[in-house]
Amino acid sequence: xxxxxxxxxxxxxxxxxxxxxxxxxxxxxxxxxxxxxxxxxxxxxxxxxxxxxxxxxxxxxxxxxxxxxxxxxxxxxxxxxxxxxxxxxxxxxxxxxxxxxxxxxxxxxxxxxxxxxxxxxxxxxxxxxxxxxxxxxxxxxxxxxxxxxxxxxxxxxxxx
Amino acid sequence: xxxxxxxxxxxxxxxxxxxxxxxxxxxxxxxxxxxxxxxxxxxxxxxxxxxxxxxxxxxxxxxxxxxxxxxxxxxxxxxxxxxxxxxxxxxxxxxxxxxxxxxxxxxxxxxxxxxxxxxxxxxxxxxxxxxxxxxxxxxxxxxxxxxxxxxxxxxxxxxxxxxxxxxxxxxxxxxxxxxxxxxxxxxxxxxxxxxxxxxxxxxxxxxxxxxxxxxxxxxxxxxxxxxxxxxxxxxxxxxxxxxxxxxxxxxxxxxxxxxxxxxxxxxxxxxxxxxxxxxxxxxxxxxxxxxxxxxxxxxxxxxxxxxxxxxxxxxxxxxxxxxxxxxxxxxxxxxxxxxxxxxxxxxxxxxxxxxxxxxxxxxxxxxxxxxxxxxxxxxxxxxxxxxxxxxxxxxxxxxxxxxxxxxxxxxxxxxxxxxxxxxxxxxxxxxxxxxxxxxxxxxxxxxxxxxxxxxxxxxxxxxxxxxxxxxxxxxxxxxxxxxxxxxxxxxxxxxxxxxxxxxxx
Numbered sequence: 316x317x318x319x320x321x322x323x324x325x326x327x328x329x330x331x332x333x334x335x336x337x338x339x340x341x342x343x344x345x346x347x348x349x350x351x352x353x354x355x356x357x358x359x360x361x362x363x364x365x366x367x368x369x370x371x372x373x374x375x376x377x378x379x380x381x382x383x384x385x386x387x388x389x390x391x392x393x394x395x396x397x398x399x400x401x402x403x404x405x406x407x408x409x410x411x412x413x414x415x416x417x418x419x420x421x422x423x424x425x426x427x428x429x430x431x432x433x434x435x436x437x438x439x440x441x442x443x444x445x446x447x448x449x450x451x452x453x454x455x456x457x458x459x460x461x462x463x464x465x466x467x468x469x470x471x472x473x474x475x
Numbered sequence: 476x477x478x479x480x481x482x483x484x485x486x487x488x489x490x491x492x493x494x495x496x497x498x499x500x501x502x503x504x505x506x507x508x509x510x511x512x513x514x515x516x517x518x519x520x521x522x523x524x525x526x527x528x529x530x531x532x533x534x535x536x537x538x539x540x541x542x543x544x545x546x547x548x549x550x551x552x553x554x555x556x557x558x559x560x561x562x563x564x565x566x567x568x569x570x571x572x573x574x575x576x577x578x579x580x581x582x583x584x585x586x587x588x589x590x591x592x593x594x595x596x597x598x599x600x601x602x603x604x605x606x607x608x609x610x611x612x613x614x615x616x617x618x619x620x621x622x623x624x625x626x627x628x629x630x631x632x633x634x635x636x637x638x639x640x641x642x643x644x645x646x647x648x649x650x651x652x653x654x655x656x657x658x659x660x661x662x663x664x665x666x667x668x669x670x671x672x673x674x675x676x677x678x679x680x681x682x683x684x685x686x687x688x689x690x691x692x693x694x695x696x697x698x699x700x701x702x703x704x705x706x707x708x709x710x711x712x713x714x715x716x717x718x719x720x721x722x723x724x725x726x727x728x729x730x731x732x733x734x735x736x737x738x739x740x741x742x743x744x745x746x747x748x749x750x751x752x753x754x755x756x757x758x759x760x761x762x763x764x765x766x767x768x769x770x771x772x773x774x775x776x777x778x779x780x781x782x783x784x785x786x787x788x789x790x791x792x793x794x795x796x797x798x799x800x801x802x803x804x805x806x807x808x809x810x811x812x813x814x815x816x817x818x819x820x821x822x823x824x825x826x827x828x829x830x831x832x833x834x835x836x837x838x839x840x841x842x843x844x845x846x847x848x849x850x851x852x853x854x855x856x857x858x859x860x861x862x863x864x865x866x867x868x869x870x871x872x873x874x875x876x877x878x879x880x881x882x883x884x885x886x887x888x889x890x891x892x893x894x895x896x897x898x899x900x901x902x903x904x905x906x907x908x909x910x911x912x913x914x915x916x917x918x919x920x921x922x923x924x925x926x927x928x929x930x931x932x933x934x935x936x937x938x939x940x941x942x943x944x945x946x947x948x949x950x951x952x953x954x955x956x957x958x959x960x961x962x963x964x965x966x967x968x969x970x971x972x973x974x975x976x977x978x979x980x
Contacts, residue, residue, distance in 0.1 A: 322907055329646060336653050339668050343660075351933035354660040354667055357925045361649045361656070368646035375642070382639040382908045389906065390699065397698040398902070402895075405691075405874045409891050417882065421875045433867025443868055451879065461525050463879060464888050 319385030322376040330369040337362040404428055416466040421448040478608055485834025488533055489842055497534045498541040498839055502847045505545020506858050510553050512561050512697055514690060514873060516546030516789075516806035517915075521685040522880030524813050532817045533835040539810045540793070540836060541843040544596070546806070547789045548851045549858060551588040551782055556581060556707050556859050564747040564785040567755040571770065571777030576707040578773055582715035587775050589851050590719050591730060591782035596844035598734035598783075599741070599790025603797075604837055607826075611798040614823035619930035620941050622799075624951030626924045629801050631959025632743050633913035641962040644910040651914035654679045655921020662929060674889045681812055681918040682884045687894040688911050689805070690877045692901020694870060699902075709856050716852065726776045729758045733783035741788025742795060744803050744916065754784035790840065797833060798823055800923065805912050808919045 316324075340355030340362060347353070375381040390398070404424060411420035425444035429435050455461045488494065501523075508519035520539045527535035554565040555572035568588065575584040617625070630648050638644045657668045658678025669675040723730060733754035740750035758780035759770045770777050792803030793810075800821030802808035814821050825833050851858070881894040904911055917924075935941035943949050957964075 318906070321903070325903055325907055326646075329650065332650070332653075335670070336668060339670065343665060343667060347937055348663075351662070351937075352929050354663045354665045357928065358653060358656045358668060361652045365646050365649035365653065368642050368649065371642045372640075372646060382643075383906070394699040394701070397701060398695050401695060401698050401870060401874075402899075404871070406895060408874070409878065409895060412878070412891065413888065417878060421878075425871050425875065428871040429868055433865065435865075435867070439868075443872075447872065448875070451875075455879065455883070459526055459529050461528070461883050462886065464882055464891075 316389045317385060318383050318387050318389045319376055319379075319381075321389035322381055322383055322385065323373055326369045326372040326376065330366060330373075333362045333365040333369060337366065400432055404432075412464050412466055414466045415468050417463040418448045418452045420466070421451075478605060481608070481830060481834045482604060482838060484831065485836075485838030486841070488831050488835035489537060489839035494534055494537050494835070494839065495842065497530070497538045498843050499846060499850075501538040501541030502545040502548075502843060502850055505542035505547075506549035506552075506847075506851060506854075507545075507861055508542070509546035509549020509561055510858050510861050511869070511873070512553060512559050512693065514693075515550070515562050516543045517685050517804075517809050518690045518693075518877075519546055520806055520809040520813070521682045521690075522876060524682055524809070524816065525880065525883030527813060527817070532814075532819060532829075533832050535813065535817055536810065536832065536836050537839040537843075539813055540839060541847075543789065543806045543810070544840070544843045544847050545850075547596075547786050548589065548592055548847050550785075551592065551778075552585065552851070552855060552859050553862065555584050555588060555778070556709055557862060562747075562785075564751040564781070564788070566748075567751045567781035568778055568785075570755070571772070571774050573707075574771070574773035575775070575778070576709070580773070581707050581709040582711045583718055583775070584773075584778055585709060585855050586711065586715045586719040586852065587722060587778045588782045589848055589855075590723060591733065591779045592786040593844060593848045594723075594730045595734045595737050595783040595786030595788075596790055596840075596847075598731075599738050599787045600837075600840045600844060602738050602742075602791050603794055603840060607794050607798050607837070610794065611823040611826040614799055615827070617799075617823070617947070619927045619934065620944060620948045621951070623924065623927040623931055623942065624948040624955070625799055625801060626920060626927065627955040628951050628958070629744050629795075629920075630913060630917070631955040633910065633916075635958040635961040636743070636749065637746075637912070638908065638910040640908040640910075643908055644913055647904065647909045647911065647914040648917050651917025652921050652924070654684070654914075655681075655918045656925065661922055661926060677885065677887065677889075679893065679918065680884050680890060681915060682809065683881045683890045683893050684897050684918055685805070685809055685915060686877045686881045687897020688901035688904075688915065691874065691894060691898025692905060692911075694873060695898060695902040696905055698866075698870070709859060711852065711855055722775045722779075726758075726779055729754075729761070729776050729780050730783050732757055732761075733780040734787040737784030737787025737789075738791040740784070741791040741803055744792075744795075744801070744912070747785055747788035747792070747804060750784040750788045751781035754780040790844075793836075793840070796821070797825065797836065801920065802916065805915055808916050812919050 336358055340359035343355035344353040345355035345359040379385055408420050408424035411423060422444050426440050429443060430440045455463055508514040519542050527538060550561040550565045551568055553559050553561040554569045555576050558569050558573040560566045560569055572584050634641050634644045657675055660667050736754045737750045740746035758776045759767060792807045796802040796807040796811050802811045811821055878891050881890045931941050942952055
């Protein structure tokens with residue numbers, strides 16, 4: 316995808332969100348209520364600015380007067396793979412957090428990433444992935460008493 | 476004098492052993508987040524906010540502001556040794572800093588940068604100490620229309636002066652306000668923009684947005700560009716520091732000019748980046764021809780000017796934050812968000828209600844910058860070593876830490892997902908020139924701006940004329956209109972003048 320196409324696509328998505336906002340603001344009422352402007356007043360002003368802005372952005376992209384260079388690929392060659400190798404495992408960690416809690420998920424995520432993507436020896440992998448989440452566990456849960464998500468089974472896995 | 480008594484009070488508060496310890500911890504963490512690309516002061520503060528819940532507000536603000544100063548100091552280590560600007564305002568430093576480092580003068584370049592930071596800090600802190608109370612006293616008279624006028628000026632400054640695409644800045648700002656409006660309307664109590672979805676009812680927290688936009692987004696950009704951390708090794712020698720003193724004696728004018736440009740520009744939102752480039756430009760212009768040729772090859776003044784300006788701007792960004800409740804930089808915005816979480820109402824009343832808090836903060840700025848200078852001078856090589864941790868280990872750790880920060884704000888699992896979502900938004904927006912600083916600021920200030928607008932309209936019973944009321948609101952709104960329309964007016968103006976002169980292109 317060229318940067319120009321991405322520029323237009325993002326503006327169209329934003330345009331869609333702007334329309335949603337405008338629609339909900341109209342539902343709430345954007346005029347003058349019993350005690351001043353209604354709840355939809357401020358959002359609809361902002362939606363109007365956003366919508367008008369998006370139209371200009373699309374027009375600039377079409378005419379090639381946008382500040383970004385339209386002809387270049389949006390993601391440079393060979394750039395998508397590293398982005399996805401970071402993003403997908405990170406999402407995997409968040410998904411795992413829902414099940415086993417943040418600390419256990421972090422251990423699995425760190426170990427898997429350092430081993431598979433980094434290609435380090437098991438000694439390095441274990442020296443990073445086990446102690447560091449445990450240190451954070453101790454600092455947050457014990458020292459500052461800030462609970463982290465335990466997931467469905469996290470409380471059983473880290474019961475201390 | 477009133478200010479001096481208050482400053483003494485602040486120095487006593489900030490000088491308590493616990494607060495000094497907190498300041499030192501904040502500085503160390505700050506230098507580390509400043510060194511790491513992808514983690515800046517804003518992100519570091521956002522992640523630390525949950526930790527501050529267990530502290531008294533004074534210690535909490537000292538922790539965050541010290542982290543801020545530390546991140547300013549740390550940023551130049553990255554740009555000089557690795558040629559990677561950790562923050563946009565460190566770009567100008569790479570022009571001369573990295574060439575110097577490659578020539579084996581890394582120690583001299585770093586020492587120059589640190590002392591330049593200190594100069595900027597001193598000028599900025601003097602402004603903070605003596606100008607902030609005056610401004611706060613003036614702002615005490617502000618009602619809702621004036622507050623709205625200040626907000627308008629703030630955001631039009633972003634549109635008119637900052638960023639490559641004014642129209643995209645406007646769109647980003649509007650969406651920042653829209654995100655802030657999601658959830659329960661503070662005035663009527665109605666649910667807005669939730670579309671019947673339960674996760675949306677809690678709204679979007681700006682801390683989560685900071686961590687996503689500036690943390691995850693930056694990490695994605697870094698890996699996409701495939702940055703290699705090939706740093707120059709550094710050793711700080713005593714001779715580096717003494718030679719810096721000589722250089723400072725020679726280029727003191729550039730240091731002072733840079734600091735003042737920084738403080739002046741930093742007062743306005745988003746001013747640090749233009750300030751550092753302006754200072755660099757001024758320094759270059761003021762040089763003799765043979766010195767000018769040296770610029771870009773590793774001239775010491777090319778480090779002095781932008782670094783003094785960046786730190787001066789960073790410091791003076793705290794002035795509107797503490798007096799008006801309008802932060803001048805993303806990091807100041809996060810600190811402002813912290814204030815709200817700790818139950819303090821930002822704005823001029825802080826100077827009246829919480830003198831120990833305000834003056835503790837101001838005094839800790841003095842301490843923090845002095846301690847910070849010695850810290851980076853002594854331990855710069857150690858901090859630079861953080862970047863020698865292999866990226867495949869550093870990166871997952873950063874994401875883990877970001878997740879902790881995002882969750883801890885409200886103890887909501889959905890926030891970690893929002894963080895990932897904001898990460899993608901930050902990645903795409905940065906590539907398409909959407910300016911994220913005003914979006915973030917709009918998210919922080921959304922409630923305040925909206926209630927100022929609605930209260931003003933209630934006061935005037937719906938008449939917009941209340942925003943054109945002298946003596947304060949009218950000039951603010953006129954200034955906002957001029958600055959905000961500048962990107963469109965100035966080419967027109969140029970064309971009109973061009974037509975006036977025959978033969979001009």
